[in-house]
Amino acid sequence: MRDVHASAPEGRGQLLRRVGVSTIRKPLSIQRKDRVVTLTATFRVAVDLPASRKGSDLSRNAELLAEVIDATALRPAASLESVCVGIATDLLSRHSYATEAEVDATAEYFLSRGISEGRQSLEDYLLVAQARAVRNGAEPPQIFRAIGAEAVGMTACPCAMETARTLLTEEFPLLNDPALAKLPIVSHNQRNRTRLTFELPPGADIEADAIIDAIESAQSSPTYAILKRRDEATVVINAHRNPKFVEDVVRDLLNEVLRRFPELPDAARVRVETTSEESIHKYDVSASHAATLGELRSTAA
Amino acid sequence: MRDVHASAPEGRGQLLRRVGVSTIRKPLSIQRKDRVVTLTATFRVAVDLPASRKGSDLSRNAELLAEVIDATALRPAASLESVCVGIATDLLSRHSYATEAEVDATAEYFLSRGISEGRQSLEDYLLVAQARAVRNGAEPPQIFRAIGAEAVGMTACPCAMETARTLLTEEFPLLNDPALAKLPIVSHNQRNRTRLTFELPPGADIEADAIIDAIESAQSSPTYAILKRRDEATVVINAHRNPKFVEDVVRDLLNEVLRRFPELPDAARVRVETTSEESIHKYDVSASHAATLGELRSTAA
Amino acid sequence: MRDVHASAPEGRGQLLRRVGVSTIRKPLSIQRKDRVVTLTATFRVAVDLPASRKGSDLSRNAELLAEVIDATALRPAASLESVCVGIATDLLSRHSYATEAEVDATAEYFLSRGISEGRQSLEDYLLVAQARAVRNGAEPPQIFRAIGAEAVGMTACPCAMETARTLLTEEFPLLNDPALAKLPIVSHNQRNRTRLTFELPPGADIEADAIIDAIESAQSSPTYAILKRRDEATVVINAHRNPKFVEDVVRDLLNEVLRRFPELPDAARVRVETTSEESIHKYDVSASHAATLGELRSTAA
């Protein structure tokens, strides 16, 4: 039987940057400090393909994913990102004609959170991880890693609040009383979805839970599944005491990253993307930025 | 060539309720009072299939859709619903073995709306329509029609507002001053998506624009693409003066239907479905009800 | 603090059929024969609301879901469907004003499958479950349950195959040779998504894995993550020896249900919905049917 993949292309050859499989779903076991959790991840894996070769051996990708996933059932992996690194490394050794292998994964992730001790429940987040392995002659491949998370929280708009204060003061002059200077005023508020991702140089590391904590600290308020009546009002009041544009969410999160992760090297690169599903519009507003920690540190100084 | 579809099934025959095509996208021209609009509709069409027949002639469905759509380019249709009625009737005559034909369509729809004359823009809504034709011996088929629309607006929560008033009054006793009795108090607010659908007996009719007006009247506030600063605050204040649970949205919309459409017969059936994308939770809350106008009128009396 | 939910509606009251929360995601532990699996389910829960009451206590729904889910961490549930029954029953006792409670859940589910012993991998399916509890005076509530699953497989078209045989025979008269009578001929083939659901009377029961087996037996072929070259060709050849319209998938699955589950009572109700993502069209074709086993048994006799 002729090896169709290994044959030469019919027409003029062209190097292809990425050939692979996507939308593969796999459950895998991850070791957290105190427990093993099951994540169901969506993988995309790809390698490059030289101009001299017609096809990539895609069945190897699915086999490799199955082996790696099966292995975590016996010995839980350290993190979604370490699973990606393992797969990228193995891909490169199985596709001998490739010079690069890339693996992306996203997985829903639950943490027990609550507004108080007695109101804990599982809140859902998203983990994202990426690994890229680049062939390096006879040396082990160079590995590039990214790790991130996404959290849904709440933003209240500072501008509508300021304008509403002005309009309401025209109608209720008592609002001018200094005793009401700090009264939270109505504004529009809405779900905000924020993603924070790090590209890490070798040796640097960061915990998914710490990424999620940082994101939630930069929104107007985290949100919770279980809220009794006073809790609801408390979340609402807190969010209106901490109003945020999407611009504020990005800027504050960049500054939180500097404050919370001083040990990360200047070469680490951070990306923030945030979207508020505006309650007063049918469309979303969003903001994003990407920079190395070195760049952020020099700007912030 | 053997007619595979018309042959008998291989195993034991079974009547099949619905066989058809779905996710077909087609642009079509609709005549509104003052203009022709282009809607891009997603169609699902189906007929039933007797136990004696292996397959339905599905290519006829696609041909028929193409003909009907082409015809609207020359002579715009009266409404999405009239297009569905035409297709259902023709399906029944082309599938001689069928006893029923059903057509569903949804289409994005734009109306010029604004908080004031100078702030108009196109807001997007969804139209839904359905027609079912049932064979009736030698008589023309019986036709059943449904027409509806979906609008995204805003709800502010009455319960969190009441609790926030209590908590804030503890901190700001001046809120007890009767001059502030009507001051809008912070609450969570969010996008609300509401769908209103009518199943209409023969002869009864209703305009899509009137359905959209009714929905927007039952939310805490409509929402707009263009809002300058004072407009934003006005929408926010209006919504907080008109706080609504999802339960209120359904109930108020049912009552609006009775008030706005007195000419609709008791046999007309109405369905309301509403979802608020809660800003303080990661999940949605929703409410729905369906009843004949006769039932609603007797309850409401 | 006034109980806003328990107060009377502002306008004319209207009974509401369903009020609840939706899109709640929760991981839960399920006991299978030989292992505990973690499912991440999406829940929708709702109760009805009398005309005299403004709102439903929605925070109770989230609390209850959290408690039930936490309990499965200590003691895995028997099935997704039994979790739904437990939640529906508890909802009714916590919402004393409600007469009905309804719970829907869907969850991704993995089974180890393969074309041969050495080619096993985790294939993903969808589980669906529903429970409805109806108040019954002083008696325990009446419980209605539904359980189902969805599987993606493959269909090859019998009609295009027959026509291709005719056209190819004109070009290759040797195809008339009786030795080639059973040669599989090219046709279009594609992903087929089929859902099979049972509404079960009290006492009747059915395993999710058996539902999935039944679905895969009615498609042209199951599909697999890991296929080496000969396996790929084997799946392709098998599918073309077993060509199916969507009509065949529904009909054959209804007949498989009769054959595989003879112990299910006549009152059990079965629903089949199937969609083929046609490779030769940009749209899908689909077929569906719903009937009691009693009705199917009498038709099939």
Place this chain on the structure above:
Amino acid sequence: MRDVHASAPEGRGQLLRRVGVSTIRKPLSIQRKDRVVTLTATFRVAVDLPASRKGSDLSRNAELLAEVIDATALRPAASLESVCVGIATDLLSRHSYATEAEVDATAEYFLSRGISEGRQSLEDYLLVAQARAVRNGAEPPQIFRAIGAEAVGMTACPCAMETARTLLTEEFPLLNDPALAKLPIVSHNQRNRTRLTFELPPGADIEADAIIDAIESAQSSPTYAILKRRDEATVVINAHRNPKFVEDVVRDLLNEVLRRFPELPDAARVRVETTSEESIHKYDVSASHAATLGELRSTAA
């Protein structure tokens, strides 16, 4: 009233790369050779924000979009891409603090296509366009443009076909007869979604319809809404005479670009992304490449 957006950020300032609105839907009129078509586009628009400023004036974005769209109702735009260029240029003049403005748009697009003259129907495609305006001192801004399209067609797998030929020849030795050497053999086939995008230097131009033609020429076969029986078999046979890996689709499309658009300058950059929704797997396979025409021309030489 204080201008909240123009005030300084509360904490340490940070430059933000992109601040804007997304998921805005707008219908717009486009002039084609022989007719005016209505496209409904989804826009994302963004500008950058200096570290000294708290917020971007997002309401200007929505106003500008409304004005541009309204203008096309009176005077249809030349293309989706020219609309994006107009919006990006205007954004930069309205956001005086910004140094860059970026606009992305996607829109469903219909073309009349068919396997023969008498079988025409509207097939749906996707248009994509992007414009970026970069401030350039007192000069007009520099403009960067991208234009592309996406088409769904069909691929048949060359590898499974080759293996199936081997397996079937073992069973049907008559397949060794030279008269059957060119008989198309069964393989898996499926929907393939391919996107081709060009980044164009000033002066270069390309028609959306020509992009779609190029894509369809690189798939195993285009697909059609209306196919009578012989047409279905013809499409199937053609696709199996033209089997393609995703790798072939990318490579062949890159070569088609060189052949079809010789007038495009070396500096133009092309990107191809293709995904086949494998009928024998539950996951997709995909391939992509991006290069300048100069790079492709030198490789291909």
